[in-house]
Amino acid sequence: QVQLVESGGGLVQPGGSLRLSCAASGFTLERYAIGWFRQAPGKEREGVSSSSNLGTLYADSVKGRFTVSRDPAKNSFYLQMNNLKPEDTAVYYCSKARSAYPTLRPASYGYWGQGTQVTVSS
Numbered sequence: 001q002v003q004l005v006e007s008g009g010g011l012v013q014p015g016g017s018l019r020l021s022c023a024a025s026g027f028t029l030e031r032y033a034i035g036w037f038r039q040a041p042g043k044e045r046e047g048v049s050s051s052s053n054l055g056t057l058y059a060d061s062v063k064g065r066f067t068v069s070r071d072p073a074k075n076s077f078y079l080q081m082n083n084l085k086p087e088d089t090a091v092y093y094c095s096k097a098r099s100a101y102p103t104l105r106p107a108s109y110g111y112w113g114q115g116t117q118v119t120v121s122s
Helices: none
Strands: 001-005 011-012 018-025 034-039 047-054 054-058 066-071 076-081 090-099 107-112 116-120
Touching: 001 090, 018 034, 018 090, 018 116, 034 066, 047 066, 047 076, 047 090, 076 090
Parallel strands: 011 116
Antiparallel strands: 001 018, 018 076, 034 047, 034 090, 047 054, 066 076, 090 107, 090 116
16 A cells, blocks of 8 residues: 655766655655665665654765655655765665654665666766
8 A cells, every 4th residue: 555656866967956756655644754765786775864743864975965855735755956976876765664753774664665766977
């Protein structure tokens, strides 16, 4: 019943911007922390951000460049990525946490989307 579908990825030049979207179904978005994660080949899955009504967390690597938001009416949430760097290249996933408490730990998230590829390159 729970489903998460990411979109908005693509190829962008360094310094550019992308906005990722995640359409959620099967649960009420505002009741849970929603996380954005990324994984590059050969690397561990990394928490990018996590947000709920209790607060928002960002990884140090993206702080000041990425922002998250949500639209309860559409049951969707977003990741605005600015000043993108080559090291941001990865598959990005949205995920639903088990509770409303923000965390960047992947183990605290039980549902994942299929991911969307973000490539930052000249």
